[in-house]
Amino acid sequence: MNQILPKMPASFIGQFKSYLNCGQLNQARNLFDKIPNPNIYSSTLLISAYTKQNRPLDSIQLYQNLRKEKKLQPDNLLLLSITKACALLSDPIKAKEIHKDVIGFGFKSDLPLGNALIEMYGKCGLISEAQQLFDELPVKDVITWTSLILSYKNCKQFREGLGVFREMLISGPKLNSVTLLSVLAISSKLKSLKFGREIHCFVIRNGFEDNMFIGSGLVDIYSKCLITHDARIVFDGMRSKDVVSWNVILSAYSLNGDLDEALRLFDKMKVDGVLLNSASWNSMISGCVQNGRIERALQFFAQMQDSGTKPNHITIASILPACTGMESIRGGREIHGYVYRNAFIKDIIIDTGLVLMYAKCGDLNTSRLVFDQMPRKDIIAWNTMIVANSMHGCGKETLTLFDKMIESGIRPDAVTFSGVLSGCSHSQLVDKARQSFSSMEREYGLNPDADHYASMVDVLSRAGYLNEAYEFIQNMPVEPTPSAWGALLNGCKVYKNTELGKIAGEVLLDIEPQNPGNYLSLLNIFVGAKMYDDASRIRMLMNDRGIRKEPGCSWVQIKNKVYTFVKGDDRFAMRNEVYGFLKETRRKMRVEGYMPDTDIVLQDVDGEEKEEVLCSHSEKLAVAFAILNLDRGEVIRVFKNLRICGDCHGVISFMAKSIGVCITVRDSVRFHHFKDGSCSCKNLW
Numbered sequence: 001m002n003q004i005l006p007k008m009p010a011s012f013i014g015q016f017k018s019y020l021n022c023g024q025l026n027q028a029r030n031l032f033d034k035i036p037n038p039n040i041y042s043s044t045l046l047i048s049a050y051t052k053q054n055r056p057l058d059s060i061q062l063y064q065n066l067r068k069e070k071k072l073q074p075d076n077l078l079l080l081s082i083t084k085a086c087a088l089l090s091d092p093i094k095a096k097e098i099h100k101d102v103i104g105f106g107f108k109s110d111l112p113l114g115n116a117l118i119e120m121y122g123k124c125g126l127i128s129e130a131q132q133l134f135d136e137l138p139v140k141d142v143i144t145w146t147s148l149i150l151s152y153k154n155c156k157q158f159r160e161g162l163g164v165f166r167e168m169l170i171s172g173p174k175l176n177s178v179t180l181l182s183v184l185a186i187s188s189k190l191k192s193l194k195f196g197r198e199i200h201c202f203v204i205r206n207g208f209e210d211n212m213f214i215g216s217g218l219v220d221i222y223s224k225c226l227i228t229h230d231a232r233i234v235f236d237g238m239r240s241k242d243v244v245s246w247n248v249i250l251s252a253y254s255l256n257g258d259l260d261e262a263l264r265l266f267d268k269m270k271v272d273g274v275l276l277n278s279a280s281w282n283s284m285i286s287g288c289v290q291n292g293r294i295e296r297a298l299q300f301f302a303q304m305q306d307s308g309t310k311p312n313h314i315t316i317a318s319i320l321p322a323c324t325g326m327e328s329i330r331g332g333r334e335i336h337g338y339v340y341r342n343a344f345i346k347d348i349i350i351d352t353g354l355v356l357m358y359a360k361c362g363d364l365n366t367s368r369l370v371f372d373q374m375p376r377k378d379i380i381a382w383n384t385m386i387v388a389n390s391m392h393g394c395g396k397e398t399l400t401l402f403d404k405m406i407e408s409g410i411r412p413d414a415v416t417f418s419g420v421l422s423g424c425s426h427s428q429l430v431d432k433a434r435q436s437f438s439s440m441e442r443e444y445g446l447n448p449d450a451d452h453y454a455s456m457v458d459v460l461s462r463a464g465y466l467n468e469a470y471e472f473i474q475n476m477p478v479e480p481t482p483s484a485w486g487a488l489l490n491g492c493k494v495y496k497n498t499e500l501g502k503i504a505g506e507v508l509l510d511i512e513p514q515n516p517g518n519y520l521s522l523l524n525i526f527v528g529a530k531m532y533d534d535a536s537r538i539r540m541l542m543n544d545r546g547i548r549k550e551p552g553c554s555w556v557q558i559k560n561k562v563y564t565f566v567k568g569d570d571r572f573a574m575r576n577e578v579y580g581f582l583k584e585t586r587r588k589m590r591v592e593g594y595m596p597d598t599d600i601v602l603q604d605v606d607g608e609e610k611e612e613v614l615c616s617h618s619e620k621l622a623v624a625f626a627i628l629n630l631d632r633g634e635v636i637r638v639f640k641n642l643r644i645c646g647d648c649h650g651v652i653s654f655m656a657k658s659i660g661v662c663i664t665v666r667d668s669v670r671f672h673h674f675k676d677g678s679c680s681c682k683n684l685w
Helices: 010-022 025-032 040-052 056-068 076-089 092-104 111-123 127-136 142-154 158-171 177-190 193-205 212-224 228-237 243-255 259-271 278-290 294-306 313-326 329-341 348-360 364-372 379-391 395-407 414-426 430-444 450-462 466-474 482-495 498-511 516-528 532-545 575-591 607-615 618-628 646-659
Strands: 553-558 561-566 636-640 663-666 671-675
Touching (some): 010 040, 040 076, 076 092, 092 111, 092 127, 111 127, 111 142, 142 158, 142 177, 158 177, 177 193, 177 212, 212 243, 228 243, 243 259, 243 278, 313 329, 313 348, 348 379, 379 395, 395 414, 414 430, 466 498, 482 516, 498 516, 516 532, 553 618, 575 646, 618 636, 646 663
Antiparallel strands (some): 553 561, 663 671
């Protein structure tokens, strides 16, 4: 040890070693800097310690300083340490500099160094250099071959990696478990069941079946290939299992839609005393979200925190869609608070998830605030904000965002233009829509797809350009979708164009015969035009085909509970108070000269009964219930499965003015923001 710190007291030497062993690298560095001429051994110790503590930049800077100022000539062990640091940093320029030093100091044929350099090049994305170095090595061992396979894996050239493995089987040394794990990971990425089965046979023939890590790799392959049965056979046959093994089989069942079995296995993990980690909880949370078990996902998130396991960025990215799917702004705000407190704010995936969550929960202002504070925005973030403004009917803001996106250097894609065209549609920006549509191919080389053409039909139809919309459909180079014909039909209903409405409706009844909305829209057109024979024919057709209108359903969150209202279902809390409030609202509206829009009631009943039918619409019930339970200053947010009707639109607008509250209603098409007696849609929905 006297060679480590020459002419230094033994206590000084012991302190240096103690700092390194305890991971106190800053203190160790202070002592190291006091050495007049550090030798190779002490330098290697400190560089290795930096790398082990994930501080590769400090390793490289120290190495460069020693080479430049101390004129230190490295040996193979020091070069091996700095090569590992460079691999961790994944810096291609530094990688080539280190390789140059290896050659310059005469270690070109050193096998351990050569293996480390191959791995370093792979982690830096320089697969050609890794392959060339492999070819030049005079001697190769199993680590050499495995390093090259891993390099192809890291560079996402999976098939080439399998090719190296096949070559290794023919001419290389005997495989070890690390090689097999590398190949299993590649097969999983490729979802190659055939190759996975070949590896499985090799594992059994060569006595690797008791290796816990290889067993987990086989489970992963079968699950990625949707062969859950075989994954379970391998899992059950494993003699020893760790938490990773359990997590893999949990993900297998969640991925393949068998959430109930995943839940049973998760409970068994707890019974068997398996120490759950964040990946275990994340697997269950994401599985619940993917399989529509939103409330259960939120329960798991709460239980995860209660258990003492700290959620990570994967947890947050998994749970945010749950709040978005439930349209629970309270839950979303709690997640946002957790994100802020735990410094996940700079994660672009989480930030984008927050933007989408707030937008879909009806709070566009906070959505934009989160977006504006993002330090970096990719195409997905921009598209999310553009689509958010579109579904809130903010067409001009959608176009402004599009211009800012272009200025930032982000090139738009098909999703961008879908959002822009939809925004133009809801705001009747016909000329802007035409310009955007034509610029797709002319300026950005994007071929409009059927959805883009349908969006243009929607733009024209909403603005009343029905003949142009019909001609546009006839001249489309792609097969018109039901969405295109549906947009024309809805436009005809709004602008009372019976002739074109009949054409569009008949086409839709032919190509989409099970969609009740098409029948009802056509029926509305015929009833409005007093074409009762045609209306009767549509009614009979619905009966013959067994077509039933989907019942209107609305829901609203009060504090931490969601209340659901279905048209015609009187079994809800505060029924008498809600209907009493709606009756009083009707009375006030009549005083101000408002007449209910009973034309939209298609039942064969008298005028008074039609008014009663209108009162039972789910969105009216939800809004009335929310008003009766309103906290001061709170915005009411109601969500509905169908389009809001004209009468409900007028009544809710009146309630917003008379109560002095902001009311947001999200129907199946867009958001409506009611304030001071008017709606953000300007009655154009």
